[in-house]
Amino acid sequence: MAPVLENKQILCGITGSIAAYKVCDWVRSLQRDGAEVRVVMTRSARKFVTPLTFAALTGNAVHGAMFAALDEERIPHISLARSSDLILVAPATAQTIARLAHGLADDLLAAIVLASEAKVVVCPAMNSRMFQHAATRENIRRLKDYGYLVLEPECGMMACGEEGPGRLPEWPQVRDAIIASLTPQDLAGQTVLVTAGPTEEPLDPVRFLGNRSSGRMGYAMAAVARQLGARVILVSGPTGLAAPPGIELIRVRTAAEMYREVLSRFDVADIIVKAAAVSDFRPTELSAAKIKKSGEDVSLPLTANRDILQKLGEIKDQRPSPPLLIGFAAESDNLLAYGREKLRKKNLDYIAVNDITAADSGFAVDTNRVILLDRRGGQTEFPLLSKEETAREIWRQVLRGSVSATRSA
Ligand code: CTP
DSSP states (O other): OOOTTTTOEEEEEEOSSGGGGHHHHHHHHHHHTTOEEEEEEOTTHHHHSOHHHHHHHHSSOOBOOTTOOSSTTSOHHHHHHHHOSEEEEEEEOHHHHHHHHTTOOSSHHHHHHHHOOSEEEEEEOSOHHHHHSHHHHHHHHHHHHTTOEEOOOEEEEOTTSOEEEEEOOOHHHHHHHHHHHTSOOTTTTOEEEEEESBOOEESSSSOEEOOOOOSHHHHHHHHHHHHTTOEEEEEEOSOSOOOOTTOEEEEOOSHHHHHHHHHTTGGGOSEEEEOOBOOSEEESSOOSSOOOOOSSOOOOOEEEOOOHHHHHHHHGGGSSSOOEEEEEEEESSOHHHHHHHHHHHTTOSEEEEEETTSTTSSTTSSEEOEEEEETTSOEEEOOSEEHHHHHHHHHHHHHHTOHHHHHHO
């Protein structure tokens, strides 16, 4: 499977902020995602990080001067402008933002941006007073009018000792914005409801019945749906994961809470992805006080939880335009037979089956090996992939299967 940014030419425009050093790691990450990275540094950026650092990281000469063509035949600002799919201006100082806002072409980076038709992603980083000044706000508004994507800086303590908005955005958010900018928006206009993580069924104030789900697969399904342009609502059980950027996150604890939150949004969802590992049972009694030991064995009466996906499958055809239902199945044996059975019983369009006994697949690992079954008898086996890549392949397959054709099948 091709990495997500394969064949993409990304130009990093680095300007004079102390945050410039952070972009060294970003360049590495872009390369791991398959992108070809070239770097342009402004004169002041070179005071913070040497061009040699970026030249060594990218294997390409770093550009800087307007009239220092590396290849006599070509004019650098025009050739770099033409060959880039995306220009990432990071960190973007108040000075560079002002330059871009006013269409100046007095340094190589500004000239490239002016001459390019590539997507432009701008990551401001500056003192918070400079960021909040009306002039900077107005300049940023102009950049947005030009169609550039300007990310919000983070709040917090800055190198100058002041606190406020102005810190360079975190890489996961920037990476997500880059991928989304270069991804066809095939889910634009669709609302995708995703569930993820385990549920916890309390027994007393300190104990609960839970499971080993980390939530990573569901969060990846949500993040990739957003990159594809969907509005995404994520109903998540307790996980240690950060909220994916641009997603409406609803946190729940128990299967009953998840049931309520999902069912109340049933009408707005065009696609529902049930990646959560919902507890099938809950302790019949919830003790208000911590249960004390007595030295004797105890047995725990359990009550069956409602099956959320089963319920969605029962009611989906009542809607004039039924939502597409995608389930997940955690199996330890007879993967295909149990998967098909769940697909049929729960009236699903797709089910992603994974073998939870394999060390590199299923719960609490970064990778997964999934077989996707569809209601028309189709079966696609994916190799061992990261959960993000697995999510991308599942969405690719679902989109290829044509949402509307599957719905009416
Ligand atoms: N599911 C659900 N509500 C439940 C149990 C499961 O919505 N109370 C959903 C899961 O989110 C998943 C699918 O049903 O998409 C299959 O879950 P899985 O745990 O594999 O299967 P179960 O239906 O619980 O069956 P079993 O435990 O017998 O394998």
